[in-house]
Amino acid sequence: MRPIARIRDAAGPGVPHQHGPTDDAASATRAADTTPAARQRNAVVCLRAASVRVGGRALWSDVNLDIAPGEFVAVLGPNGVGKSTLVKAILGLIPITGGDVTVLGHKPGHLAHLVGYLPQRRSFDASLPIRGVDIVRLGWDGDRWGLPRPGAARAARKAIDEAIELVGASAYAHRPIGQCSGGEQQRLLIAQALVRRPRLLLLDEPLDSLDLPNQAAVAALIGRICAEEGASVMMVAHDANPILPHLHRVVYLAEDGAVAGTPGEVITSETLTRLYRTTIEVLHTSDGRLMVVGQPEPAAVHTDRHSVAGQQGAGHADH
Numbered sequence: 001m002r003p004i005a006r007i008r009d010a011a012g013p014g015v016p017h018q019h020g021p022t023d024d025a026a027s028a029t030r031a032a033d034t035t036p037a038a039r040q041r042n043a044v045v046c047l048r049a050a051s052v053r054v055g056g057r058a059l060w061s062d063v064n065l066d067i068a069p070g071e072f073v074a075v076l077g078p079n080g081v082g083k084s085t086l087v088k089a090i091l092g093l094i095p096i097t098g099g100d101v102t103v104l105g106h107k108p109g110h111l112a113h114l115v116g117y118l119p120q121r122r123s124f125d126a127s128l129p130i131r132g133v134d135i136v137r138l139g140w141d142g143d144r145w146g147l148p149r150p151g152a153a154r155a156a157r158k159a160i161d162e163a164i165e166l167v168g169a170s171a172y173a174h175r176p177i178g179q180c181s182g183g184e185q186q187r188l189l190i191a192q193a194l195v196r197r198p199r200l201l202l203l204d205e206p207l208d209s210l211d212l213p214n215q216a217a218v219a220a221l222i223g224r225i226c227a228e229e230g231a232s233v234m235m236v237a238h239d240a241n242p243i244l245p246h247l248h249r250v251v252y253l254a255e256d257g258a259v260a261g262t263p264g265e266v267i268t269s270e271t272l273t274r275l276y277r278t279t280i281e282v283l284h285t286s287d288g289r290l291m292v293v294g295q296p297e298p299a300a301v302h303t304d305r306h307s308v309a310g311q312q313g314a315g316h317a318d319h
């Protein structure tokens, strides 16, 4: 794969959003002042001319992106292009090799307690005896050692219950996680990432392995979290369509280059055809929605039954 060329913010900061939920509740949580300087000042994530090399190879370079409070941003693009690497750079797990990245005004990794992370590809063996509520608890105290402080147990229970309720998982949170369906597991894992009420939620392909109704339901849940919690969400996705109605901005990574901006600006037949080097059509539905047709490598869609892979991905409290 050739190194990625330049990634730029096609919109340029400050251009009004033209699509999705931008005119309703979610937009109210974002800063009213959308001048370039204000966007940068208020940014939850700010990348300036950022570049990364892995294994001696340039993956992407010159990335410029601001994510405002309450924004739902998708990272889209084919496999292997560096989407997960972008998330890890924002987490501070992988150093950038050029430019600048700040998270809530600090170096990546410095405010880890304010960042929730759902890593790519998690599945639970059906025989795993851990309950959903235990998975959520790992997000609360997975990295807290030593004697608990007075009142800590009550605070933990309250936070865990609230996160489970927020994702609508109360009915099955006490079942063994391996016996929950794929969609139920995903909601519980999102609750784990949410339990500390982060200001930034990084979700790496949370919709893969879900069937279409569950993709839509989880996408709507994430949109609601942005609107109601004011959290910013960066979600890696393979297929834009399930999340398009909820998105404020997108970053499209591709071998030849990448573009960031609002969906209306970036998701055009011309831009996607150029990025993917194959014909991609963007349709405008009668109710004003966008739909991408001909996107290569569509997301794997399985029925919403138990994930059976042997990998026991329980407890990603490493954020």
Ligand SMILES: Nc1ncnc2c1ncn2[C@@H]1O[C@H](COP(=O)(O)OP(=O)(O)O)[C@@H](O)[C@H]1O
Residues within 6 Å of the ligand: 054, 055, 059, 077, 078, 079, 080, 081, 082, 083, 084, 085, 086
């Ligand atoms: N630590 C690493 N060392 C070497 N190569 C890596 C490392 N991490 C990722 N890569 C490579 O970088 C490329 C991008 O990986 P990734 O960010 O996981 O892509 P995506 O999430 O878009 O599928 C892949 O070719 C992958 O093999």
Ligand SMILES: [Mg+2]
Residues within 6 Å of the ligand: 083, 084, 085, 120, 204, 236
């Ligand atoms: Mg990935």
